[in-house]
Amino acid sequence: MxxxxxxxxxxxxxxxxxxxxxxxxxxxxxxxxxxxxLAPFLVSPLYLGSYVLPWIIWSAAALSLTLLMGMAGQLHFGFAAVMAIGAYSSIHLVRAGVPFEIALLLSGIIAAVIGAVFGAAALRVKGLYLVMATLAMQYLVDWVVVNVPWISGGAHATLRTPAVSFLFMDISSLASRYWLALAWAALITVFYLNVKRTSFGRSLVAIRDKDFAAAVIGVDPFKTKLMAFFTSSFLGGVSGAILAFCYYRAVTPEQFGFNVSIQLVAMVLVGGLGSVIGSYLGAGFVLLAPIFLTNLIAGLAASGWVPVSQNFLSHLPLVIYGAMIIGFLLFEPLGLAKIYDNIRKYFLVWPFRHARS
Known part of the structure; x- marks a missing residue:
């Protein structure tokens, strides 16, 4: 076949x-x-701007974190802070007259430098100690963003993104912003697929599996981990800038809080560590599942099938959503990517069920 x-x-x-x-x-x-x-021509602007566009951007952010967590095996619970650095840096650079294309690169470099500084401080520790070090980065960046007015304007201020163009093309329309986000997600996907086949990617895998054994065969654990933090933070910073300009179009400190870091980690874990398709599936699940569950339960309640109070109705989707995540971790720890791989391998040998791919 x-x-x-x-x-x-x-x-x-x-x-x-x-x-x-x-x-x-x-x-x-x-x-x-x-x-x-062709999505802008196939779906309505409402679905494109509310579902497809954020799914693409958060998939790119999940891929950025997957490089660090899935390939290098380094935990990071402050990745939303990295995206915040990229978002605020890009806005201030554009306001200062820097072209948008260069502002994207500079925002990624700024996020990479700051992320590498915190990464260097955290590379001497592992496990829960590394988690605490990345949490310190999250809370420190949150504090700086809120309490330094020239960055965000204050705790309750909203910083609007200026009108920009990309490669001399106006990106004010929804379709153009979607195509820019799609191009960035495709670029990260191609990068991730190819970096796994390079010496740098093999060094990351060796560090993830056993850093002491990697050091014996000539891999520098500190340098490799630092490069992983730098590369992942660069991709995350640019993803934060894309998120600000293509989706939010106005940023506030609450958009990059600790709960966003937890959602990013959930995207990586539910989708499958180290998997490209898992990042897309995990981002879609974490981002869209609560929305669909809320609409479904609200519809059932309105029709009289589920006689629940409004307070219970507002919390029930989160309960079901959390139960689904626990179910995935219990019954399929390798995530949605493993489920897809199982289905794919089934059809590779179908109808010869006795064979193994």
Whole structure:
């Protein structure tokens, strides 16, 4: 069948290094990407701006964190602070007259430098101690953003994003902002898929599995972890700038609080550590599941099928959402990506159930 792995393999390096060795996988990726590009013409502006656009941006942010947590094995509970640095830096750079394209790169570099500084301070510790160090970064950045008026304007101030253009194209429309976010998500996806095949990616995996053994074979644990923090923070800073300009269009300190860091970690864990498709699935689950559950339960309550109070109705979706996350962690710890992989492997050998892929 066209979707099966068949033929002669491992005959040349070019064929063996393909990201998708099965032709059906390549066609599937191209189809999904084509549908993503045509999304402004296929869905209404309401669904595009409320569901698809934030899903794409948060998937890019989850991929940025996956590089650090999934590939390098370093916990980070302050990634929302990294995105906040990128968001506020890009706004102030654009207001200072810096072109938007350069402001995106500079905001990523600023976030990378600050993230690497905190990462360097945290690299001597592991586990819960590393979590506490990244939490310190989250709370310190939150305090600076709130209490330094020239950054955010104050605790309750709203900082609006200026009108900008990208590569001489106006991005004031919803479709143009969506395509910019999609291009950034696609760029991170291609980067992540290819970095796993480089010496840097293999060093990250070695550090994740056992840093002492990696040091024995010549991998510098401190340098590799520092580069992981720097790279992940750079991607997160640019993702924060994209989030500010393409989705929020006005930022407040509450948009990058500790709860956002927890949501990002949940996206990575529920989707599957170290998985590209898991980042997209995890971001969609964490971001969209509460919305769909709220609408479903509200509809059932309005029709009389679920006679509950309004207070209980407002909290019930969160209860169901938390139960679903616990269920995934208990019954499929490898996340949604593993469920997708199981389904894919089933069809690779179907209808020969006795065979194993």
């Amino acid at each position: 066209f979707y099966r792995l068949s033929g002669t393999f491992h005959t040349n390096y070019q064929a063996d290094r393909k990201l998708w060795k099965i032709p059906a996988d390549r066609w599937l990726v191209l189809t999904v990407f084509a549908l993503a590009v």
